[in-house]
Amino acid sequence: MMDRYIEHELMELCGKYGIGITPFSPLAQGLLTGKYKKGEPYPEGARATHQADRQINNLLTDENLDRVEKLRKLAGELGVSMPVLALAWILRKGIVSSVITGASRKEQLAGNLAASGFRIPEEVLGEIDRILNFVKFERHVG
Numbered sequence: 001m002m003d004r005y006i007e008h009e010l011m012e013l014c015g016k017y018g019i020g021i022t023p024f025s026p027l028a029q030g031l032l033t034g035k036y037k038k039g040e041p042y043p044e045g046a047r048a049t050h051q052a053d054r055q056i057n058n059l060l061t062d063e064n065l066d067r068v069e070k071l072r073k074l075a076g077e078l079g080v081s082m083p084v085l086a087l088a089w090i091l092r093k094g095i096v097s098s099v100i101t102g103a104s105r106k107e108q109l110a111g112n113l114a115a116s117g118f119r120i121p122e123e124v125l126g127e128i129d130r131i132l133n134f135v136k137f138e139r140h141v142g
Contacts, residue, residue: 020097034082087115
């Protein structure tokens with residue numbers, strides 16, 4: 001949801017040639033779990049407090065945190081958690097063969113599994129795109 005560069009050209013190309021895609025970090029290093037909130041300290045033991053490469057810290061911008069808050073509210077309206085919404089969103093594409101996720105607790109694994117059976121209503125997909133402000137880039141030569 002937060003880094004959709006493969007949608008610009010790669011997904012279409014893979015689809016054309018029957019190549020499956022296995023996305024990694026579908027919860028954006030924890031950003032899409034909803035545990036990070038604007039103006040609040042990072043939760044004790046969260047990746048942003050100890051990750052050596054600080055990759056998550058680059059994602060924790062005010063703009064991204066605002067987007068996640070809107071997505072979290074949308075997930076609540078649908079009766080699911082933010083991780084379920086994020087994983088279901090990525091799994092909705094037939095070209096996605098699998099998603100690389102991790103779980104350090106049993107309830108995280110249960111949430112990951114729940115996402116495989118959750119279908120996001122079409123009108124909600126449009127709302128998600130509006131929240132994320134995604135615009136597909138298409139390169140034209142000549």
